[in-house]
Amino acid sequence: MLNLLKRKKQADEGTIAPTAPSAKTGFFSRLKAGLAKTRASFTAGIANILLGKKTLDQDLIDSIETQLLTADLGVEVTQKLIKTLTQKLARKELTDPTAVFQTLQNEMTAILQPCEAPLTIPASETPFVVLVVGINGSGKTTTIGKIAHYFKEQDKKVLLAAGDTFRAAAIEQLQIWGERNQVPVIAQQTGADTAAVIYDALVSAKTRKIDLLLADTAGRLHTQAHLMDELKKVTRVLAKLDPASPHETLLVLDASIGQNALNQALQFHQGIGITGIVITKLDGTAKGGIIFAIANRLKLPIRFIGVGESIDDLRPFVAKDFVAALFETETGPE
Numbered sequence: 001m002l003n004l005l006k007r008k009k010q011a012d013e014g015t016i017a018p019t020a021p022s023a024k025t026g027f028f029s030r031l032k033a034g035l036a037k038t039r040a041s042f043t044a045g046i047a048n049i050l051l052g053k054k055t056l057d058q059d060l061i062d063s064i065e066t067q068l069l070t071a072d073l074g075v076e077v078t079q080k081l082i083k084t085l086t087q088k089l090a091r092k093e094l095t096d097p098t099a100v101f102q103t104l105q106n107e108m109t110a111i112l113q114p115c116e117a118p119l120t121i122p123a124s125e126t127p128f129v130v131l132v133v134g135i136n137g138s139g140k141t142t143t144i145g146k147i148a149h150y151f152k153e154q155d156k157k158v159l160l161a162a163g164d165t166f167r168a169a170a171i172e173q174l175q176i177w178g179e180r181n182q183v184p185v186i187a188q189q190t191g192a193d194t195a196a197v198i199y200d201a202l203v204s205a206k207t208r209k210i211d212l213l214l215a216d217t218a219g220r221l222h223t224q225a226h227l228m229d230e231l232k233k234v235t236r237v238l239a240k241l242d243p244a245s246p247h248e249t250l251l252v253l254d255a256s257i258g259q260n261a262l263n264q265a266l267q268f269h270q271g272i273g274i275t276g277i278v279i280t281k282l283d284g285t286a287k288g289g290i291i292f293a294i295a296n297r298l299k300l301p302i303r304f305i306g307v308g309e310s311i312d313d314l315r316p317f318v319a320k321d322f323v324a325a326l327f328e329t330e331t332g333p334e
Contacts, residue, residue, distance in 0.1 A: 027312070027313075027315050028321055028324075028325065030307060030308060030313060031307050031315075031321060031322070031325040032325040032328060033283070033307075034282055034283035034307025034308055034313070034325075035282060035283075035288055035307065035322075035325050035326050036283075037283075037284070037285055037286040037288070038071065038282070038285065038286050038287065038288030038289060038326065039326055039327075039328060040286065041070060041071050041286040042067065042068075042070075042071035042073075042286075042288075042289055042326065043326055043327050043328065045067045045070070045071070046064055046067050046100075046101075046104070047097075047101075049063045049064060049067065050097035050100060050101075051097075053097060056089060056094050056095070056096075056097075056100065057089075058086070058089070061082060061085050061086055061089060064082070064085065064100070065078060065082045068081060068082070068289075071286070071287070071288075071289035072258045072259060072287040072288075072289040072290045072293065073289040073290075073292045073293060074259065074262065074289075074290070074292070074293030074296070074297075076293065076296055076297065077111060077292045077293055077296045080107070080111070080296070081104060081107055081108070084103060084107050085100065085103060085104075088103060101327065104327075105323055105324075105327050108292060108323050108326075109319055109320055109323045111292055111295055111296050112291070112292065112295050112302075112317075112319035112322060112323065113319040113320075114295070114299055115277075115295040115299060115300065115301055115302045115317070115319070116301075116302070116317055116318060116319045117276075117301035117302070117303070118303065118316040118317070119147075119248065119250075119276060119301075119303040119304070119316070121151070121156060121211055121212055125244065125247055126209075126210070126211045126212075127159070127202065127205035127206060127210040127211065127212065127213045128211065128212050128213070128247050128248070129202060129205075129213045129215065129238060129242070129245040129246040129247050129248070130147075130212065130213065130214050130215065130246060130247065130248040130249075130250050131198075131215050131217065131231070131234065131235070131238075131246040131248070131249045131250065132144055132214060132215060132216055132217060132250050132252060133217050133220075133231060133249060133250070133251055133252070133268065133272070133274075134219060134251055134252035134253065134264075134268075135219050135220060135221055135254075135264060136219030136220075137219065137254065138219065138252045138253060138254045138280065139252055139254060139280040139281060139306065140164075140216060140217070140219065140252045141164070141170055141173045141174055141177070141216055142173075142177075142280075143252050143278050143280060143304070143306065143314060144160060144174065144177065144214045144216055145174070145176075145177030145180065145181065145311070146304075146306070146311055146313075146314035147214060147278075147304065147314065148160060148177065148178075148181045148183055148212075148214055149180075149181050149311050149312075150304075150314065150315075151211070151212050152181055152182075152183065156211040156212050157208070157209065157210045157211045157212070158181070158183040158210065158211065158212045158213075158214065159183060159184055159185075159186065159201060159204065159205045159208065159210040159212070159213045159214070160174055160177065160178050160183060160184070160185040160186070160201075160213075160214050160215075160216070161185075161186050161187075161197060161198045161200075161201030161202075161213060161214070161215040161216060162174045162175070162185055162186065162187035162188075162197060162216055163194045163197050163198045163201075163215045163216045163217045163218070163234070164194075164216045164217055164218040164219070165188065165189075165190055165191055165192045165193070165194055165197060165218065166190070166191070166218040167190070167218070168190045170216065170218070171187050171190065174187070174216055175187065180311075184204075184208075186200055186201035186204055188200075194217060194218065194230060194234060195230070195233050195234045195236075195237040195238075196237075198215045198234055198237070198238065199237050199238060199240075199241065201213055201215060202238060202241050202242065202245065203241065206241075215234075215246070217231065217234070218230075228271045228272060231271075231272050232272060234246075235249075235272070248275050248276050249272060249273060249274055249275050249276070250274075250275070250276045250277070250278060250303065251264075251265060251268050251269075251274045251276070251277050251278070252277075252278045252280060253265060253277060253278065253279050253280065253294070254280055254281050255279050255280065255281050255282045255285050255287055255288055255290055255291070256281050256284055256285035256287060257287070258285075258287040258290050259290065259293065261279075261290050261294065262290060262293050262294050262297060265277065265294055265297075265298055265300075266297065266298070269298060269300070274298075274300060275300070275301070276300065276301045276302075276303040277294065277298075277300055277301065277302050277303065278302075278303055278304045278305070278306070278314075279291055279294070279302060279304075279305050279306065279317075280305075280306035280314075281306060282305055282306060282307045283306075283307045283308050283313075288326070291305075291322070302317040303316065303317065304316055304317060305317045305322070
């Protein structure tokens, strides 16, 4: 952690310049680059507080608390972390800035690790049906295209269902992703019944011996009861053909909206029962700390995170890597 403090001092003095990852860098490097804005508001902020400190006291802990809240970790997570720091300070276990960083890194990793559960497709449950939900603008359709690419790379047979029938652009966007990934897309005209479209897609998936069916749905606010009821209808209709489907109800959340993402997750989970989460747009926000609030409150699997626009910038969530990238640990898997 002293390396980060040293880099902070060098940056302030203008002796180093930020570097951008090349196209050939591994995902860990891209993850570090993608979390740059969150790191600037969180890790670098704490480094600034600790820089030059020879003694640690409660006033310093209070300053760290403010920094944690600013980074959108939320009140519950912040209180949990501050309690740990305060207890270690009282027991004289925090003796220098490095100890503070290490404690935070360990505790934050512990919060995220229970949610580390990559999406897998059991051979006994094909076609494996994933219903993708979320509000408008969260990145649902793009996420579907990237997940399709991820599983195509694993030699899985994938089928897409254009269940967002309210917007012609959504159907066209999904068809573009289908062409890009060379996977078929089941679609009907704008305004068609969503449940019927996805049902037809499941019938087709069974006929074609598809491994994975990814079903898009129209964006909706968690407060729109009639649209939430539509998702329940989709589930009922699918269950007539396969009682186990959908096997996954995947909620896509936009990290840039901060605490509102947690509210959405809570409401969607209460309304239809979420089994997995994707957190997108981490690269475009300083509010990436919201992932800790979501993990702490819901304790649901975080299947993927998105840290860029490239098709390869959506990857399975790994808690240790995420925290290491946030703290800019010098080593990581490539």
